Amino acid sequence: MELSIEAQVLLETIVQALVNGISVGCLYGLMCLGLGLIFGIMRVINFAQGDFMMLGMYAAFYAFGGFSLSKILGQSIGPIVAALVAGPVIYTFGILMHRILISRVSGLSAATMENDGHNAQLILTLGIGLVLQNTGHIIFGSSPVSIRSPLSTTAWEIVIIRDQVSVIVNQARLISGLIAVAIAAVLSWFIFHSIIGKSARAAANNITASIYMGIDVDRCHRIFFGLGAGVTAIAGGLLALYYPFQPYVGMEFIIVMYTGVVLGGLGSIAGAFWGGLIIGIIQQMSTLILPNQLQNTATFFVFLLIIFFRPNGIFGKTTERA
Numbered sequence: 001m002e003l004s005i006e007a008q009v010l011l012e013t014i015v016q017a018l019v020n021g022i023s024v025g026c027l028y029g030l031m032c033l034g035l036g037l038i039f040g041i042m043r044v045i046n047f048a049q050g051d052f053m054m055l056g057m058y059a060a061f062y063a064f065g066g067f068s069l070s071k072i073l074g075q076s077i078g079p080i081v082a083a084l085v086a087g088p089v090i091y092t093f094g095i096l097m098h099r100i101l102i103s104r105v106s107g108l109s110a111a112t113m114e115n116d117g118h119n120a121q122l123i124l125t126l127g128i129g130l131v132l133q134n135t136g137h138i139i140f141g142s143s144p145v146s147i148r149s150p151l152s153t154t155a156w157e158i159v160i161i162r163d164q165v166s167v168i169v170n171q172a173r174l175i176s177g178l179i180a181v182a183i184a185a186v187l188s189w190f191i192f193h194s195i196i197g198k199s200a201r202a203a204a205n206n207i208t209a210s211i212y213m214g215i216d217v218d219r220c221h222r223i224f225f226g227l228g229a230g231v232t233a234i235a236g237g238l239l240a241l242y243y244p245f246q247p248y249v250g251m252e253f254i255i256v257m258y259t260g261v262v263l264g265g266l267g268s269i270a271g272a273f274w275g276g277l278i279i280g281i282i283q284q285m286s287t288l289i290l291p292n293q294l295q296n297t298a299t300f301f302v303f304l305l306i307i308f309f310r311p312n313g314i315f316g317k318t319t320e321r322a
Helices: 005-042 049-065 069-100 107-112 114-140 171-193 195-205 207-212 217-239 250-264 269-286 292-309
Strands: 155-161 165-170
Touching: 005 049, 005 155, 005 165, 005 171, 005 195, 005 217, 005 250, 005 269, 049 069, 049 114, 049 217, 049 250, 069 171, 069 217, 114 250, 155 171, 165 171, 171 195, 171 217, 171 269, 195 207, 195 217, 207 217, 250 269, 250 292, 269 292
Parallel strands: none
Antiparallel strands: 155 165
16 A cells, blocks of 8 residues: 555654654653552652652663773663662662651551641652752752763664655663563562562551551561662663753652552552553654643643543542552
């Protein structure tokens, strides 16, 4: 079937935007999944999540350059390994944050507090975020940096219709998106099939009953707070392959994370990933008819439209299980 030149250009433009949206949306989905883990399991509203992502970006940046991963593994594999290394580093940091601070306003400690400790959680996590931002500004400086790799400057051509329609896919975006999907799949298996995952979901549903069943609720919360921070850090490390960042970059993405979590359904861990994916697709598809500056406007318009018809989110329920 031979398409006219106008049809080829139109189809190519639409498919290009869709492919870009999926690749970016998978990374958004991983960010939202990290936040969804913390809220879905612990019911903690974490305003420092974007700053955990920022720490993941810098952890990947210094692992790639400072620890010579670029020389050991090369300019293509090194950045990917550096992004994965950021996960365990920020996981450990998240564990410490929970043990020292978050545990005092969540879990069993929050049971005797007004509004289940939500007011204290908001103030505490907001304070942690501000401290991380300003400490990062002092240590790292305010100049934007990025991980320099051939992946961010090269692309693959994918043929849709032979000799008529093809799309160009940035290597860094595509590889990052595929890794994000793989991590989300592994994490999903861990949550729904491992003993610690089942214990954490039980604790999310009923803390008191979980304690009577012998579940260490505080330990479950600590592990999943660390996992939430670590997963978002990996997403940040992958994003750093093609996105310049500075210590306040978390503020740019925290809205995306919360929008994705609410869109997918508050408390739905799987829904958080799909919510982020949908946001990425909406952002990129909106560029077909709107200027780039109005991407977020289109996102929130669709968000409000979906919430109007589905107040609990796409995958949310009236009583949502983690």
